[in-house]
Amino acid sequence: MSDNVTPFIDFLDSVVPMTKEGKAFMKSRLFTLSLGKGEYAYEIGSVCHRIGFVTDGVLRVVQLNEDGSEYTKYFINEGHFSVDLESFSSGLPSQEYQEALTPCRMIVMTKEMAEVFHTHVEGFSRAVSILTERALLEKIKIKSEMFTDDAPTRYEKLLERNPSIIQRVPLQVISSYLGVNQATLSRIRKQLR
Template structure:
């Protein structure tokens, strides 16, 4: 639980009573590899914080091919924000790439925190803003760089997860085939 509190305190100050309220609303959840935290076609009803493991956000394109949008590892929030905030069906899946341990909040508990803790909405807004900036930073190079450069950049930026995710997911994220990724990996060894 201290990992969650340390994460939150990066974005604002809370007193002990507020911290106790947050931890009182939190529950632990374990998700097995390949299981879903939230699914396309369903409304996302919880916010999670990854204590251990790697998750990914993915969707299926018009051809029915699975596309990995991004990965979420330890000490990060995981939520399908648009679905969660607007109570609409999600268009993406949030899936455990490895066995995962999370701290989760139900929608009603999350909203209670927003309505009870003064400044919680500001903290949440800062967390969301940082997350959106990270998404942009992750995706922008994928458009302009060649596949080898994208792979090397991924290795440099995410050394903690490169060996924990299947090559098929990584290839999908990089926008290349798995055989192309295998060739790239072989050429840089």
């Protein structure tokens, strides 16, 4: 059960229906990976050569600012992908890292697998296109919203959209994601009671 890769296959299948053969082909190659709290899915400077479909846990994508401070670009939780698309596609070193905020489990597809799937699994390419577009559009939407909203609204929207994050992630990380000072976020939270 712990190395069950079907959730990922089911997910792809729900986007673009696949043949039994295609699914079996993928099933025999995919594998699962566990990360302990605080471990990295990949690091700055290394090339991201795999995509993880997260089935348990939360990760955060972290970018380093020029002044050395860290910024949480976004969170990844169940049903979403752990990958640095930029590095994955280009083969260039990653400019970000991903840290498991809780113990995580993901179904892993390496770059080599993906290349094989593209030619051997009908519908795979199309599913990837659709999912990539969908994921990136969602991120743009969220970032755009955050831009027009003030800090309390940003916090409330995160709470609505992703209540489990608030429970599982320390305040200092959330504040970095919301672009608000930690003390300010603490006060905002106080207001909302």
